[in-house]
Amino acid sequence: MDNSKKLAGVAGVASMLWLAMTAAVAANQRRLVFNPTVKREVERPVSSGHRTRPIVLRSKDGTRLSGWLMTPAALGPHPAVVYFGGRSEEVSWVARDAGKLFPGMAVLAVNYRGYGDSHGDPAEHHMVEDGRMLYDWLGQHHHVDPRRIAVVGRSLGSGVAVQVALERDARAIVLITPYDSLLAIAKRRFRALPIEYVLRHRFESVKYAAALMAPTYVLRAASDDIVPHSHTDQLVARLGRLHADETVPDSDHMNIPYLDGTQTRIANFLSQQFLRPPA
Template identity: 30%
Template sequence: MQKRLSLAGVSRMLLILIGIWIIWIIVVWSIQHRIMFPASMIDASRILTGAPSGVESIWLTDNGDRIESWFIPGKGVSAETPGPVVVFAHGNGELIDDNLDLTWLADLGTSVLLIEYRGYGRSTGSPSQRNLVSDTTRFVELLTQRPEVDPDRIGFMGRSIGCSVLAQVARSHPPNAMIMMVPPARLDSMAWRFGVPPFMVRSPFRTDLAVREFDSPLLLLPRDEDEIIPEGHAEIIDANASNSTIITLRGHHNWLDDSNEVKRQHKAIKAFLLSNGILKPDVDQP
């Protein structure tokens, strides 16, 4: 009798736990958008009123939404002397406003396009894998029509989820070179951190599969103490890519250990852009 009661008690407990887990899955399902794209949690003080001096604001419209990007012209670049451009996509907790330090690339002679996401900063709408990839693709297509841009010298550079966005874009618009900083191999695999199976993720961002569909030279820059996207993600991407290089930097997900590592990252990026024809060999040292 006691054994039967014990088994019945265990069964009831299992049913309760399963019920709690199902409720938890429903909760996470309903808020996963805010977890993956926490635009509402970004401090409003970080949002500038508009593009700073010397930076051009470019807008797309789609179904009533307005999506912004910032174009930073490269040093010495003009319609008469077109030059390269690096398309940059930031992480999910960032804004284009946070990445004006990429002017160091413009000083080397390459223009920079900073892509904003729907619902972030001054852009309206709701972000999703489909929207981010579609918007970024349109921005890339606009770039090729600009007289100051050499369409044969376009590079992509992403950080965190931005790597995933650009990898999807590269399937149809392969760049001349791509740089991925702290790249996730697949975001759906991170769902287990929240106790949710991967198939429940609506924006899986399968970078590991996307890199199989283009052969652009790829530089992977993971960090040895990244607590959010461990170095193993870059290794998975490397295993699936046809033309990739990994350089592991010392640091965490959101910062490098010191100024020497920042310089090391800049040096690696510059060398990669030079070796793949984005930059010319006669550019000044940063």
């Protein structure tokens, strides 16, 4: 066999491998983007500073969504927070920690489709649509001041929070380990593949950042091997109203929401924003 035929054979094998890898990423992207956790992180979630009750809500298409509503013991109406979790996050821990994270605020933490006791399958368009529904539902609750609702998103959930805040009049936005877009991160990870043609769940926060008018507080992990700081830099540079961009000492991508330093920063920021008179 001459060299040209050998090269053609190698090229053919390489092409087949490339096509196979691209097909595998396309077929398994839901598993790559989402990692639903069904088991509760906290078996009996109760906030020390709130009345805590489990809730079941229905999405617009009837899918059952399960989570927790926490309301302060004092008479309202209160400022409020909608929380959106990360890629592998079951949100019962929010109910446990809400007393420190969200003092004096009503809190709604609901698991995404396929997470915890929520039904269905996760997808970007479902998460965003469900997020808007949760925001609206909370704003109609008699314990809540609809003019004072913030959104808080961690990691994957930062992309949900950004898109919800884009179409709702959020008083403030907290983004924990946020990214510019999952598409950008995927292109970095799968450099040789045409990822832009196969990835359906893109969470392109950077496209919406400039239009966000609520004060936005960014918290980074000191060590983050999931969302490189360069991807957070791209988002921060485009934010319409950046309040602060801070790094939490001794934090990584997994432990950052549980740390006292993180929780105190979030509580202080939101408390200050909720004291501002409505626009």
